[in-house]
Amino acid sequence: MTGFVSFVSSGPGDPDLLTLAAVKRLQIADAVLFDDLSSGPILEHAKPGADLIGVGKRAGRASPKQDHVNRLLVEYASTGAHVVRLKSGDAGIFGRLEEEIAALRRAGIKFEIIPGVTSASAAAAAAGIPLTRRLTARRVQFLTGADVTGGLPEGLNWAALADAEATTVVYMGKRTCGALAENLQKHGLSAATPVLLAQNISKPNQSLVRGTLGTLASLVVEEAGDGPALILIGPLAEGE
Numbered sequence: 535m536t537g538f539v540s541f542v543s544s545g546p547g548d549p550d551l552l553t554l555a556a557v558k559r560l561q562i563a564d565a566v567l568f569d570d571l572s573s574g575p576i577l578e579h580a581k582p583g584a585d586l587i588g589v590g591k592r593a594g595r596a597s598p599k600q601d602h603v604n605r606l607l608v609e610y611a612s613t614g615a616h617v618v619r620l621k622s623g624d625a626g627i628f629g630r631l632e633e634e635i636a637a638l639r640r641a642g643i644k645f646e647i648i649p650g651v652t653s654a655s656a657a658a659a660a661a662g663i664p665l666t667r668r669l670t671a672r673r674v675q676f677l678t679g680a681d682v683t684g685g686l687p688e689g690l691n692w693a694a695l696a697d698a699e700a701t702t703v704v705y706m707g708k709r710t711c712g713a714l715a716e717n718l719q720k721h722g723l724s725a726a727t728p729v730l731l732a733q734n735i736s737k738p739n740q741s742l743v744r745g746t747l748g749t750l751a752s753l754v755v756e757e758a759g760d761g762p763a764l765i766l767i768g769p770l771a772e773g774e
Contacts, residue, residue, distance in 0.1 A: 536643055537564075537611035540618045541634070543625040543650025544572035548736035551651045552576065559648060564615035567606060571622035571762060580618075585610075590622075600630060604637035611643045622762075624652040628678050628705050652676075653764050654703040657732035661742050663770045665701050670769045673700040679707025679714060679765070686710040686717075696721035701768040708758050711765060712751035718767070723747060728772035734761040744771065 540559040545551035560566065560579040568577065570590030577586060589603045610617045621629045625647060638645050654676060658665045665674050677695065681687040695702060696718050707714060719725055725748030733741040739761070745753040747767060754765075 537613060537615040537617060539607055539611050539638055539643060539645040540616070540648060541625045541631060541645060542618050542620050542648045544569070544576050544620050544622055545651040546623055546653045546656040546736040547571055547574075547576075547734070548656075549575045549579070551656065551736060552579070553648065553650060555648045556650060559618050560620070562616060563618035565610045566618045566620055567603065567610075568620040569622045572620040576620070600633055604634055607634060608637055608641045608643065611638070612641065622653075624650045627652050627654075627676060653705070653732075653735050653762070654766070656735045657703075657730070657742075657764050657766060658770075660735055660740060661730055661732065661766075661771075665703075665770065667770055670699055671701045673697065675700055675702050677702060677704050677707070679704045679710045684709060686713045690717075692717055692721040696723040698723060698727065698769075701766065701770055704765040704767065707765050708754050708763050711754050715747050715750040718747060723767075727767060728769060729753070730766040730771040731757055731763060732766065733757075733759060733763040735764065737761075 542556045542559050544556065557579050561581055563581060563584055565585040565587065566580050567587045567589045580586060587606065589598045607617060607619060619634060625631050635645065654665065666672065678687065704714065725746060727747040729745050729747055729750050731743045731753055743753060743757045
């Protein structure tokens with residue numbers, strides 16, 4: 535008896551940013567394995583009586599190992615249950631989606647992916663800016679600021695990241711923003727390049743603070759709390 539897994543993207547946290555498809559899957563799921571950022575009001579859409587299991591990972595905190603999450607997905611689906619794996623933002627962006635898909639494929643369990651609003655789009659909307667602009671912001675690039683050790687990833691394409699005509703969005707970059715800013719400047723990006731520190735996007739305690747690449751490290755020290763944050767770098771981060 536084999537069940538089915540829906541990888542559901544919950545968006546940045548505001549339940550109003552859920553897609554209709556996401557809500558429908560939550561309403562029929564027998565079990566919901568959810569990330570920390572997908573909890574709270576979003577889980578109110580879950581079917582009454584559904585098993586709700588927190589499997590979120592947060593930097594610097596004790597978190598379930600990925601192998602454990604994979605095993606839970608397979609175990610629940612193997613009972614014939616319809617399982618929702620509720621992931622924050624868009625499931626396909628820095629969400630370890632591929633590792634969980636691989637575990638399901640090995641077990642012969644079918645799945646689907648429900649896309650959602652990534653935090654970068656929500657942050658730009660909250661700041662009243664687009665992510666692209668003709669001529670001066672013709673490209674968007676997403677970067678994780680932390681590898682599995684918590685440090686700045688090795689082997690980054692600094693020439694591409696230092697493109698002054700791109701909008702660069704850094705996920706999970708609070709700890710490494712100093713090293714990131716230093717390397718970007720070494721590779722030619724001006725210290726005057728605008729940056730936006732966006733925290734707790736779409737939530738009541740949302741915070742948007744602007745600065746420059748040269749002041750990014752001090753900005754994060756002064757303004758960052760313990761909530762999720764994005765760093766937008768590029769000409770559009772300046773706003774109006």
